[in-house]
Amino acid sequence: MSEFGLDIAATDGPARAGTLRTAHGAVSTPTFMPVGTAATVKAMTADAVRATGAGIVLGNTYHLMLRPGPERVAALGGLHRMMDWPGPILTDSGGFQIMSLGKLRKLDEDGVTFASHIDGSKHRLTPERSMAIQHSLDATITMVLDECTPFPATEEVARASMEMSMRWASRSRAAFIPRPGYALFGIVQGSVFPELRARSAAALREIGFEGFAVGGLAVGEGQAEMFAVLDYTVPMLPAERPRYLMGVGTPDDLLGGVARGIDMFDCVMPTRAGRTARAYTSRGVFNMRNARFADDARPLDPDCACPCCQKHARAYLHHLFRCEEMLGPMLLTWHNLAYYQSLMRGARVAILDGRLDGYAAAARAGWQEGDG
Amino acid sequence: MSEFGLDIAATDGPARAGTLRTAHGAVSTPTFMPVGTAATVKAMTADAVRATGAGIVLGNTYHLMLRPGPERVAALGGLHRMMDWPGPILTDSGGFQIMSLGKLRKLDEDGVTFASHIDGSKHRLTPERSMAIQHSLDATITMVLDECTPFPATEEVARASMEMSMRWASRSRAAFIPRPGYALFGIVQGSVFPELRARSAAALREIGFEGFAVGGLAVGEGQAEMFAVLDYTVPMLPAERPRYLMGVGTPDDLLGGVARGIDMFDCVMPTRAGRTARAYTSRGVFNMRNARFADDARPLDPDCACPCCQKHARAYLHHLFRCEEMLGPMLLTWHNLAYYQSLMRGARVAILDGRLDGYAAAARAGWQEGDG
Numbered sequence: 001m002s003e004f005g006l007d008i009a010a011t012d013g014p015a016r017a018g019t020l021r022t023a024h025g026a027v028s029t030p031t032f033m034p035v036g037t038a039a040t041v042k043a044m045t046a047d048a049v050r051a052t053g054a055g056i057v058l059g060n061t062y063h064l065m066l067r068p069g070p071e072r073v074a075a076l077g078g079l080h081r082m083m084d085w086p087g088p089i090l091t092d093s094g095g096f097q098i099m100s101l102g103k104l105r106k107l108d109e110d111g112v113t114f115a116s117h118i119d120g121s122k123h124r125l126t127p128e129r130s131m132a133i134q135h136s137l138d139a140t141i142t143m144v145l146d147e148c149t150p151f152p153a154t155e156e157v158a159r160a161s162m163e164m165s166m167r168w169a170s171r172s173r174a175a176f177i178p179r180p181g182y183a184l185f186g187i188v189q190g191s192v193f194p195e196l197r198a199r200s201a202a203a204l205r206e207i208g209f210e211g212f213a214v215g216g217l218a219v220g221e222g223q224a225e226m227f228a229v230l231d232y233t234v235p236m237l238p239a240e241r242p243r244y245l246m247g248v249g250t251p252d253d254l255l256g257g258v259a260r261g262i263d264m265f266d267c268v269m270p271t272r273a274g275r276t277a278r279a280y281t282s283r284g285v286f287n288m289r290n291a292r293f294a295d296d297a298r299p300l301d302p303d304c305a306c307p308c309c310q311k312h313a314r315a316y317l318h319h320l321f322r323c324e325e326m327l328g329p330m331l332l333t334w335h336n337l338a339y340y341q342s343l344m345r346g347a348r349v350a351i352l353d354g355r356l357d358g359y360a361a362a363a364r365a366g367w368q369e370g371d372g
Numbered sequence: 373m374s375e376f377g378l379d380i381a382a383t384d385g386p387a388r389a390g391t392l393r394t395a396h397g398a399v400s401t402p403t404f405m406p407v408g409t410a411a412t413v414k415a416m417t418a419d420a421v422r423a424t425g426a427g428i429v430l431g432n433t434y435h436l437m438l439r440p441g442p443e444r445v446a447a448l449g450g451l452h453r454m455m456d457w458p459g460p461i462l463t464d465s466g467g468f469q470i471m472s473l474g475k476l477r478k479l480d481e482d483g484v485t486f487a488s489h490i491d492g493s494k495h496r497l498t499p500e501r502s503m504a505i506q507h508s509l510d511a512t513i514t515m516v517l518d519e520c521t522p523f524p525a526t527e528e529v530a531r532a533s534m535e536m537s538m539r540w541a542s543r544s545r546a547a548f549i550p551r552p553g554y555a556l557f558g559i560v561q562g563s564v565f566p567e568l569r570a571r572s573a574a575a576l577r578e579i580g581f582e583g584f585a586v587g588g589l590a591v592g593e594g595q596a597e598m599f600a601v602l603d604y605t606v607p608m609l610p611a612e613r614p615r616y617l618m619g620v621g622t623p624d625d626l627l628g629g630v631a632r633g634i635d636m637f638d639c640v641m642p643t644r645a646g647r648t649a650r651a652y653t654s655r656g657v658f659n660m661r662n663a664r665f666a667d668d669a670r671p672l673d674p675d676c677a678c679p680c681c682q683k684h685a686r687a688y689l690h691h692l693f694r695c696e697e698m699l700g701p702m703l704l705t706w707h708n709l710a711y712y713q714s715l716m717r718g719a720r721v722a723i724l725d726g727r728l729d730g731y732a733a734a735a736r737a738g739w740q741e742g743d744g
C-alpha cells in the first residue's frame with residue numbers, strides 16, 4: 001500500500017495538476033467530490049457516479065452517525081463496500097451539520113451536544129468521537145472536528161472559535177489511528193481575518209496533517225471575499241500537501257479556486273440543482289421547467305458526453321420535470337455531475353498545458369453567451 | 373423489414389415459447405413488458421431497463437396525449453427516440469386510464485369525452501383518434517380502443533359493453549395505418565361470461581388482428597376467476613398469433629398465465645412495488661422498511677444477478693428507504709424488474725425443455741420457503 005500523498009505534475013501560477021495517492025486508489029486533481037450524504041449520492045447509482053468521471057466522493061458523518069449508525073456501517077464492511085464505492089471517500093467531521101441541522105446545540109471546550117433533526121434523540125460529538133466514527137466508516141480521508149465560525153463574526157468571536165478549533169485539531173490528530181494510504185486533514189479557520197487565518201495555518205502546520213482544508217467559507221461572505229481569503233490563505237499551506245476548499249461551489253467558484261491553488265472541492269450544488277431542474281451547462285444555467293424548453297429538440301449541452309445529453313432532447317427533460325418523474329432528477333443530476341467533472345478535467349489539462357487563464361476565460365464566455 | 377409475427381419455437385401444454393418479430397427488433401416470449409407510463413419506466417434509465425433483460429416496454433396513450441401531447445412526441449422523433457428505447461413499444465388505447473383517472477366521463481357510441489385529471493382540460497377520444505395518437509407516438513403495437521367493462525357487471529351490461537367494444541374494434545382496424553413490422557391488437561372483452569368471451573373472440577377473429585389481448589381481467593375478480601376465464605378464452609384465439617394478458621400481475625399470476633398460453637404481460641406491480649419498498653424475490657415478497665432488515669448483510673435475493681443484489685446488502689436497502697433516498701426506489705425497481713424478467717426467461721427455457729410445471733412448482737416452493 002503506497003503512502004497517502006499528492007504528486008504534483010505541473011503548476012500554472014498558483015494552480016496545480018496532480019495525482020492524489022490513497023489506500024483506495026489514485027485521483028487526478030484538481031477534483032470535485034460529489035456529496036454522498038447518507039451513503040448515496042442522491043438520485044445516482046454508484047456506477048452512474050463513476051461514469052461521470054468522479055474519482056472520490058464525500059460522506060457526511062453527522063447523517064451517518066444517526067442513520068444507519070457507524071457500527072452498522074462497520075458491520076457491513078465500511079462505507080466503501082456498503083455504497084459500492086471502492087474508490088477513496090472523504091468524510092467530514094460532523095461539526096458543520098450539527099450547526100446547520102442539529103437542534104438544542106450546546107458547545108463546550110470538550111465537544112458539542114445536540115439533538116437529532118430526525119427524531120430529537122440526544123448525541124454528543126467530541127474530536128475523539130468524530131475520529132472513532134470516521135474510523136468505523138473507513139473514511140480514506142478523515143476531517144478534524146472543528147467549529148465552522150458563523151459569518152459575519154467579530155474578530156474576537158472568530159479568534160476564540162478558531163483557537164478552540166485548533167485545540168480540537170490537536171485532539172483529532174492524537175485520536176486518529178494512522179493507516180497506510182489514509183489521511184487526516186486539518187481545517188484552517190479564522191473567518192475573513194488574515195491574521196487569524198495565518199495563526200490557524202501555522203497551528204495546523206505545527207500539528208502536522210496529510211492535507212489542509214480551508215473552512216468557514218461559502219457561508220454568505222460572497223465570491224470576492226472568498227477569493228480574497230484564498231489569495232492570502234493558500235500560500236500559508238504546505239505546497240506539497242493537498243488543499244481542499246470545503247463546500248464550494250458554482251462552476252465559476254471552482255475555476256477561481258483552482259486558479260488560487262485548490263486541489264479538491266465538494267458541494268451539494270450540482271446534485272441539489274439536478275433535483276430541482278437547474279442545469280449547469282457550458283452555456284450557463286438553465287431551469288428545465290421553463291416553458292421555452294417544451295419543444296426544444298436540442299441536447300441539453302451539445303458539448304457534454306453524458307447519457308442525458310447524448311440520448312435525450314431538452315424537451316424530454318422538460319416533460320419529465322413537468323410530470324414529476326424521478327428520471328428528471330436522475331438524468332439532470334447525472335448531467336450536472338458530469339459537467340462539474342468535465343470542468344475539472346478541462347482545468348487539469350489546461351494547467352498541464354500552462355493555459356489555465358485561457359481555459360477559464362473560454363468557460364466564462366460560454367456561460368455568458370447562453371444557448372442562443 | 374420483416375413482417376410482424378410470432379414464431380413459436382416450442383409448446384408445453386397450452387404454454388408457448390417463441391420470438392415476436394417487429395419493426396423494432398425481436399423479443400423472446402413469454403415476455404413481461406415494464407410500464408413506461410409517461411415515456412419513462414419510473415425510477416429507471418432506459419439503459420437500466422435494457423439491463424434487466426426487458427425486450428419491449430409499454431407506454432400509456434392517456435398520459436402521453438395529455439403530456440407532452442402526441443404532436444410533441446412526433447416532433448421529437450416518436451416515443452422510441454424520445455425515451456431512448458429503440459426496441460418495440462406497445463401503447464394502450466387510452467380507454468382504461470380514462471375510466472380510472474379521467475373526470476366527468478361521458479361515454480357514447482362514437483367515443484368518450486373526459487376531463488384531464490391533471491388540469492381539468494376537456495378531451496375527446498374515439499377509436500379513430502386513439503389510432504391517430506398511437507400512430508404519432510410511433511407505437512410498434514397499437515391497441516384498439518375499447519371499454520374495459522367494470523367488474524362485477526350483469527351479463528346484460530357486459531354484453532352491451534362488449535358489443536360496443538367490438539364495433540370500436542372494427543373502427544380501430546379501419547383507422548389503423550398498416551406498416552411493415554407494426555401491429556394492431558384486438559382485445560377480447562365479455563367479463564366472466566363464457567358466451568360473451570366467445571362472441572368477442574369470434575368478432576375479433578372476423579375483423580382480423582396481428583395479435584389478441586385478453587382485457588377486462590385483474591379488475592377485482594381474483595386469481596381463480598381470472599384463470600378460469602383464461603382457460604376457456606385462450607383456446608378461442610388463433611394459435612399462431614401473440615396473446616397478451618393486459619395489466620397482469622403478480623409473479624404467480626404470470627406463471628399461471630404462461631401455463632394457459634399467454635405470451636405477453638404488463639403490470640405496474642414491480643415498478644410501483646419498487647417505489648414503496650416491496651421486493652419480489654425468489655424467496656417471496658419482502659417489505660424492505662421492516663426493521664428485521666436493519667442488520668441483514670445478505671443480498672436481497674441470492675439468486676439474482678441484478679446490480680442491487682450483486683452489490684448491496686439488504687441493510688443498505690433498508691437504510692435507503694428509511695432515509696427516503698431516491699436510490700432505494702431506483703435499486704428496488706431495478707431488482708423487481710430483473711426478477712420479473714428472470715422469471716419469464718426461466719419459464720421460456722422450461723417450455724423449451726418441456727418442464728414448465730416443474731419450473732412453476734419450484735418457483736412457488738421458493739416463495740413459500742421464505743428467506744429463513
